[in-house]
Amino acid sequence: MSCLVKFGFGGVQDFIAQARMTRDLAAGSRLIQSLSVQAAGSEIIKSLAQAAANRVQGELILPPPADEKGTPPEAFPHQFVFRFEGNLEGACKAGNDLRKSVLQDVEGKLCAALKNADGQFQKEEGVKEDDPRLKQHLRSALEVYWVAIEETGDYEKDYKLLTRLFDDRRHTRTFEQIQSFSGEPGNETCSQCGVRPRIGHGTITSGKGLFYTKDKLCVVCAAKRAWSGSGIDTVPNTYKLSRWRAYMDPVYKKWNDSKDQFDLPLEEVGNPDLRKDLAKLSPYWALIVFDGDQMGKWFSGEFAPNSADLWSFQVKLAQAMNSFASKVKELCDSNEDEQEKQPVFRVYTGGDDGLILSPFDFALPLAEKIHSAWVDCMAKIHGRKKENTIAPTLSLHISLLHAKEPLQPAVADLHHYLDQAKEKGGRDCYSILANVRAGSPAWMVSGWKQWPIFVEALESLTNYRMSDFSGSFVRIPNSDERTRRNKVALSARLPHAMMEAMERFYQDDDAKTLVSKTALLAEMHRIIGRRSRGGEEHSSAILQFLEPRMDGLPEEGSAKDKPSCSPIRGPEALRSAFEVLAFMARELRWGGEE
Ligand SMILES: [Zn+2]
Incomplete structure (x- = not known):
């Protein structure tokens, strides 16, 4: 008799997002990865799945090895499936034991980190090191759950049941009550997560260090920060990223x-x-987040050709995701030459998803490369011959943030924007948030099909060129080049002028019906002609990018899924594009003379 066990972490995104500094992000993510790493002599077992499977004497099913040689996968999944030889009772015991040992790992790692940071973090009076509540807080920092079923011999049916039970388990999860310190010092909540009670604070006010006085942290956030001090101090802060x-x-x-x-x-x-x-430099930098569209449905075989055997289909899919993850890793981490090294920091890549910190200059080139890598890797996956299910697609979101922008809410919002982009943009799309410091944020969604023309439209408004940053060497334009580019650039005021003019071409009803596309296009053309300074050669890019948006999103001709929520109407689709283009053109512009 054999059983299937699905095991996974929950609350991972929250755990990572509870961050004030970029190093907290890195620490949260590395900690989760490290739970999956077991060192045995010189041999390091790379994946959580592998390690866990070894511990419970089960056969790992998902993710499968990266190749026939049995190489552990590159990506670190947050959940996995293994086959347990034995009855259901044994499988449940295995799941439970694994959960316990992972939670002990969390507690042990965090405890040790905090101990090492003694002296830099000042505990409140009355907070005792051996207080059992602290251990409880550490143990409940992450959610870990599992489900098990007996195998019937029909893998496809079993897999679907297992997935459903696992999702139910996650949605009906019971949070362990966090024991408070009420009535004692430290009963206020942590300044970083806002969830657990604070237990102390840092000691420095400026300069470089681990704990600042404004860090009034709970035991988990403090331990995470302390852990970030052990060997991952190369995380660029937001000032470094923006400058x-x-x-x-x-x-x-x-x-x-x-x-x-x-x-x-x-x-x-x-x-x-x-x-x-x-x-004089732009104070903005970029957070990039992405994940595959409807991967759960792809994995459960919903889009697979009818004739496909689910298990082999899953293996192919998992291997494609694995090669995608290693390509993204290569894109971000490669380049040995410190001088030319792109200052990009990969917080995590988990298979089909990832989170990356990047200077503004590299955000667009990186997004393009990540998308191409996905398309390459997924070319081998053939779904049903039906629109939208030919191969898995990817959606990606970029948040452009001010260096002083608080990190925690920005990171917490990332998946909200990505989900919105998928819903409103019809998936297979990218979205950009310009989180303007003094003003309201602008958020734009667009299909990948429009990407090349979006880049061209942006470049027509500024002297930035994506190609300067997409080769293996960064090319800084010299002052002659900057002047030459400035000469052909359209006026940076152009998007605003177009935005002011567009409103009257739409009916003032709920549907915001476009009165006449021909008339709107003619007006836009006229505005460009009036304001261009010899840049007519580029003017068509802006119009080409705008035209399919005039009727709202998803764009005309992109053959996307119908939005499942209220669609983005024409005026909003245009306005968001104008605002984001104007912002990016301004902030990416090269200034300064040599
Ligand atoms: Zn906290």
Whole structure:
């Protein structure tokens, strides 16, 4: 007799998002990965799945090995399936034991990290190290659950049941009550997660360090931060991410000796001239998040050809996802040369999903490469010959954030935007949020089919060129090149002028019906003609990008799924594009003369 056991982590996104500094993000994600890493002598078992399967003497089914040689998968999934030889009682015991040992790992790792940071983190009076409530908080930092069923011999049927039970289990999860410290010091909640009671605070107010006085943290957030101090201190902070040009633009060469100040908040930069020069740079950076569309349905065989055997189909799919994950890893982590290294930080890649921190300059090239990698890897997967199910698609979201923007809400919102993009943009799409510091945020969705024309439209408005950042070497345009590009650029005011003009072409009803597309196009054309400075050669890109959006989203001709919620109407589709284009054109513009 054999059983199937599905095992997984829950609350992973929240656990990672509970972060004030970029290093918290990295620590949360690395911690989850490290639970999956077991060192046995020199041999490191890379995947949680493998490690877990070894521990319970089961055969790992999903994810399968990366190849025939049995190489462990590159990606770290948050859930996996293994086959247990034995009866249901044994399978349940295995699931339970595994859960216990993973939770003990969490507690042990966090406890040890916090101990090592002694002296930098000041515990509140009355908070005792051996207080059992602290251990309880650490243990409940992550949710871990499992389900098990007996196999019937029909894998497809069993897999579907297993998945349904697992999802039910996740949705009806019972949160362990967090024991409070009420009536004692530290009964206020943590400044980082806002969930658990704070137990202490940092000791420094400025400069570089692990714990600052404003970090009034609970035991989990404190331990996570402490853990980030052990070997992952290369995480760029938001200032470093937003000021990448200072490190490579020759205009900033004169500040070579002050590089260690480039990643400080402006008010902490000592030299007023350096401060002035750094203030000229765009303060924005990018968070990139992505995941495959409807992968659960793909995995349960819903889109598979009728003749397909589910198990072999899953193996193929998992291997395609695995090669995608390793390609993304390569894209972000490669390049040995420190000088040319793109300052991109991969927080995690889990198979079909991932989270990346990037300077603004690299956000578009990276998004394009990630999407191409996906398309390449999924080319081998053949679904039913029906629209939208030919091969799995990917949706990606970019949040452009100010260096001073609080990280936690921005990260917590990422998946909300990605989900909205999928719903309203019809999947197979990208979306961009310009989280303007002084003003309201602008959010744009568009199908990947429109990507090349979007990039062209953007470049027609500025002197930034994506191609400068997409090769193996970064090419900084010199001042002649900047001047030449400025000459052919359309006015940066153009999107605003077009936005003001568009409204009257729509009926003032709920549906926002477009009165006449021909008339709207003619008006847009006229506005471009009036404001272009010899840039007519590019003007068509903007119109080409806008035209399919005029009737709302998803774009005309993109053959997308119908949105499952209220669609994006024409005026909103145009306005969001104008706002995002104007913002990006302005912030990506190269300034400064050599
Ligand atoms: Zn906390």
